Amino acid sequence: MHPTHTPFLLYSDGNGNIFEDETLYAVGRAGWDAFEVDLDNWIPLPDGGNMYELPGRRGVGIDVLTGEMRLCEKGWAVAAFVPPAHTGLFLAAYESLEEAPTLPLFCYTAAGWYNQQFYVTATRIEKDIRQECSGYNDEKIATGAEQLIANYPHNRLVKHLMDNCCNTYNCPAARNFALSRWECPVPASPACNANCIGCVSFQPVEEEITSPQDRLNFKPTVEEIVEFTVPHLMNAPYPIISFGQGCEGEPLLMWEVLRDSIKEIRKHTSRGSININTNGSKPDAVKALIEAGLSSIRVSTNSARTEIYTPYYRPNNYQFDDILESLKVANELGAWSSINYFVFPGMTDSEAEYEALRTLIRTTGLKMIQWRNFNIDPDWYLGLLNISDTGNMLGVKQMQELIKEEFPHLKFGYFNPPMERIKGNFEADFAGGFAQ
Numbered sequence: 136m137h138p139t140h141t142p143f144l145l146y147s148d149g150n151g152n153i154f155e156d157e158t159l160y161a162v163g164r165a166g167w168d169a170f171e172v173d174l175d176n177w178i179p180l181p182d183g184g185n186m187y188e189l190p191g192r193r194g195v196g197i198d199v200l201t202g203e204m205r206l207c208e209k210g211w212a213v214a215a216f217v218p219p220a221h222t223g224l225f226l227a228a229y230e231s232l233e234e235a236p237t238l239p240l241f242c243y244t245a246a247g248w249y250n251q252q253f254y255v256t257a258t259r260i261e262k263d264i265r266q267e268c269s270g271y272n273d274e275k276i277a278t279g280a281e282q283l284i285a286n287y288p289h290n291r292l293v294k295h296l297m298d299n300c301c302n303t304y305n306c307p308a309a310r311n312f313a314l315s316r317w318e319c320p321v322p323a324s325p326a327c328n329a330n331c332i333g334c335v336s337f338q339p340v341e342e343e344i345t346s347p348q349d350r351l352n353f354k355p356t357v358e359e360i361v362e363f364t365v366p367h368l369m370n371a372p373y374p375i376i377s378f379g380q381g382c383e384g385e386p387l388l389m390w391e392v393l394r395d396s397i398k399e400i401r402k403h404t405s406r407g408s409i410n411i412n413t414n415g416s417k418p419d420a421v422k423a424l425i426e427a428g429l430s431s432i433r434v435s436t437n438s439a440r441t442e443i444y445t446p447y448y449r450p451n452n453y454q455f456d457d458i459l460e461s462l463k464v465a466n467e468l469g470a471w472s473s474i475n476y477f478v479f480p481g482m483t484d485s486e487a488e489y490e491a492l493r494t495l496i497r498t499t500g501l502k503m504i505q506w507r508n509f510n511i512d513p514d515w516y517l518g519l520l521n522i523s524d525t526g527n528m529l530g531v532k533q534m535q536e537l538i539k540e541e542f543p544h545l546k547f548g549y550f551n552p553p554m555e556r557i558k559g560n561f562e563a564d565f566a567g568g569f570a571q
């Protein structure tokens with residue numbers, strides 16, 4: 136599956152047409168620098184991936200004759216969006232022209248052309264197939280959405296999930312709910328106590344980019360939450376309900392409603408996992424939720440270092456140490472704990488970050504790392520964090536191997552695991568739910 140020579144660079148004509156340039160081999164970017172990429176880091180573009188042209192940017196490649204690095208002047212640079220369950224190992228390498236617009240909130244992974252197909256620098260990190268695009272049947276989803284709205288005619292949350300998330304944003308989690316399977320999203324909070332630079336549910340009007348989703352504009356009640364989550368937990372295969380979605384603020388700001396919902400849900404069923412995706416800002420609220428019956432917590436972070444976390448999250452009334460405390464509380468109370476780790480090649484695999492991550496794992500009793508692609512314009516991110524040099528780097532793949540070696544109990548993935556994996560054999564192949 137790995138190529139026998141480096142793929143050729145890709146460029147676009149600015150009208151959405153992409154071409155290979157056989158005078159240049161593709162390279163990868165980490166931090167601010169371009170690198171030749173080892174052949175075992177390249178894989179065919181997985182199903183569900185997309186290609187992007189990057190306006191106002193010239194691709195960087197290695198001249199196939201001279202071996203020199205130079206720009207491709209034939210068109211705009213090109214990058215790939217690698218689908219869920221895969222971690223990008225290098226960013227697309229390019230030089231931005233003065234007038235280059237800020238790129239929208241997607242990940243921009245290095246891509247190339249080899250043997251008549253697109254290749255990307257990525258690795259499959261998750262066996263679970265819950266968001267494989269081949270697993271979605273639009274007709275069944277439309278029928279399922281209609282049925283759910285008919286079943287819960289007065290439920291604002293079901294209406295939001297079906298009208299907005301499923302039928303407008305094509306949210307994979309909401310589409311799985313419409314198909315009555317696996318992880319069901321439960322957004323709950325219209326507000327947030329952080330101001331992330333790359334927030335996907337709110338972007339200030341003065342910003343050049345827009346948020347891909349609008350933030351929830353109402354506070355659901357306990358009754359609205361319980362009404363559809365109990366049947367999902369009782370009937371769906373490998374059921375999970377997850378508070379904390381891309382279309383809301385911070386769910387811990389609604390902890391009392393979530394606590395009462397969890398208590399009520401657990402009166403009806405003990406099946407499945409009740410998870411929260413959160414910024415981890417309120418450890419006391421996390422404690423109360425776990426005592427009420429919460430099974431699992433996933434804390435999002437761009438770094439294990441406070442000096443990288445704080446300028447990105449721009450927190451209100453909490454600090455980096457609070458998110459560490461939330462992970463510790465989860466471990467002490469026996470809940471499953473993960474980090475939603477935004478992978479940025481050059482930053483994530485820097486020696487400083489590697490050391491900080493080792494300390495975080497050791498001091499919090501972390502159970503799982505979800506190695507997620509950071510959906511953000513690389514120049515914009517590094518510029519706003521004032522980072523001119525990312526330091527020595529290990530390579531994302533090498534870093535994953537080192538962490539795995541030192542912490543063999545620690546699980547790697549991309550999605551919140553169902554109870555069957557948390558309590559059972561994590562690596563086992565569950566029929567119908569995992570890549571064979």
Ligand code: SF4
Nearest residue numbers: 327329330331334384
């Ligand atoms: S924590 Fe989430 S909702 Fe809040 S600002 Fe950050 S990305 Fe947005």
